[in-house]
Amino acid sequence: MKIKFKELKETKTFENLMIAAVILAGALIIFNQIQLSAISSSFDSLTGATSKSSIFFGFGSKNSDLSNVDVYSISSTAMSVASLFPELKNIKNEQDAIAIMLPTGTPEYSGALGGISFDDPITSMEYLAKWYPTINSEIKNNNPEIWQRYLKLAAAPRGISCEFCCGVGPQGITADGKPKCGCQHLPALLGLTLGLMKNTDYSDAQILKEVMRWKTLFFPQNMVGLAMEVAGKDPSELKELPGMVGGC
Numbered sequence: 001m002k003i004k005f006k007e008l009k010e011t012k013t014f015e016n017l018m019i020a021a022v023i024l025a026g027a028l029i030i031f032n033q034i035q036l037s038a039i040s041s042s043f044d045s046l047t048g049a050t051s052k053s054s055i056f057f058g059f060g061s062k063n064s065d066l067s068n069v070d071v072y073s074i075s076s077t078a079m080s081v082a083s084l085f086p087e088l089k090n091i092k093n094e095q096d097a098i099a100i101m102l103p104t105g106t107p108e109y110s111g112a113l114g115g116i117s118f119d120d121p122i123t124s125m126e127y128l129a130k131w132y133p134t135i136n137s138e139i140k141n142n143n144p145e146i147w148q149r150y151l152k153l154a155a156a157p158r159g160i161s162c163e164f165c166c167g168v169g170p171q172g173i174t175a176d177g178k179p180k181c182g183c184q185h186l187p188a189l190l191g192l193t194l195g196l197m198k199n200t201d202y203s204d205a206q207i208l209k210e211v212m213r214w215k216t217l218f219f220p221q222n223m224v225g226l227a228m229e230v231a232g233k234d235p236s237e238l239k240e241l242p243g244m245v246g247g248c
Contacts, residue, residue, distance in 0.1 A: 066205035072152070074208075077159030077170045081223070081230050084209040088231040094238055097227045101216045112199035113192070121217040122246050129184040132191035139194055140177065146197050151177055153204050154193055160211050162186040164219040165248040183248045185218050218245050 069083050081101075082088070091097050103118040110116055114131060116124035139146050154160045154173050161172030162185035172186050173179055179186055189211055196207045216223035221243045225235035 066203065066209065069205040071158070071203075071205045071208055072156075074156075074158045076157055077161075077163065077212075078226055078230055080159045080208055080212055081227050084205065084212060085227065085230075088227055091228075091231050091233065093233070094224065094228060094235070097224050097231065097233070098241075101213070101224050101227050102220065103213045103217070107210070109196060109200050113195045118213075118217060121214075124214075125184055125188040125218065125246050128188035128191040128195075132187035132194070135191055135194045135198065136177070139198060143198070146194070147177070149204070150194055150197060151175070153208065154190065158208060159215065160189055160193055160208070162189070162218075162248075164222040165244055184246060185215075185248065188218070189215060219243070220245065 066084060071083075074080050074083055085100055087100055088097065091100065105119065106117050114127045116127060118124075139150065151173075155171065155175050155177065157170040159170045161168055161170050162181050162183050163169050163172075165185060166181040166183055168180045168186075172181070172190060179190065192214055193207060193211055196202050196210060200207075202210070212223070221238050221241040224241060225238050228235040228238070
């Protein structure tokens with residue numbers, strides 16, 4: 001009888017620990033979403049009812065003239081930001097940087113990439129990360145033209161990486177296409193890159209810009225701070241932005 005009571009007690013303790021773990025995980029997800037909502041509110045108050053990024057800054061790479069950008073001369077994330085977001089030279093403060101770097105709404109390629117949305121970065125990241133092995137294998141084995149284009153763009157230090165959570169630097173894959181990290185952020189960005197190459201007519205510069213925008217959603221403080229540094233502004237007041245969205 002005592003043994004059964006002990007086993008019952010241990011089972012109850014284990015169940016309580018599992019419940020606590022589920023509650024904690026849920027709280028972390030809610031915390032991330034609250035932080036993003038706060039950023040979005042700040043963005044809306046700055047830009048008004050009509051998105052400033054869609055009018056003044058240009059919403060999305062397709063609406064931005066990047067024809068003069070030599071994407072293959074880019075050799076760092078900072079160079080990517082400076083080259084792909086030239087409007088940063090006109091910013092006055094951190095709110096301007098947030099308005100340029102943090103996208104909202106639904107991108108035009110959402111339907112082709114599983115319904116991803118800027119407004120739900122965690123779910124979108126999880127989808128892209130799970131999709132990545134499938135599209136990576138498909139393109140590697142069946143579409144050598146896109147595969148070589150992908151390697152040329154991504155297997156270089158242009159910022160298609162999870163550098164702010166895993167320390168791999170601005171290059172996320174090796175020369176033969178192997179990921180340099182196993183976190184969710186990296187395969188999500190790689191899946192995004194491959195998906196845009198396969199399903200849109202975006203140029204490499206436009207694709208790299210979209211990667212930078214999603215990377216800003218994943219690492220708001222780092223990417224907005226980098227944008228401010230590129231613009232010659234002090235990023236020290238950006239502590240209210242999340243350092244990372246989603247698990248590493």
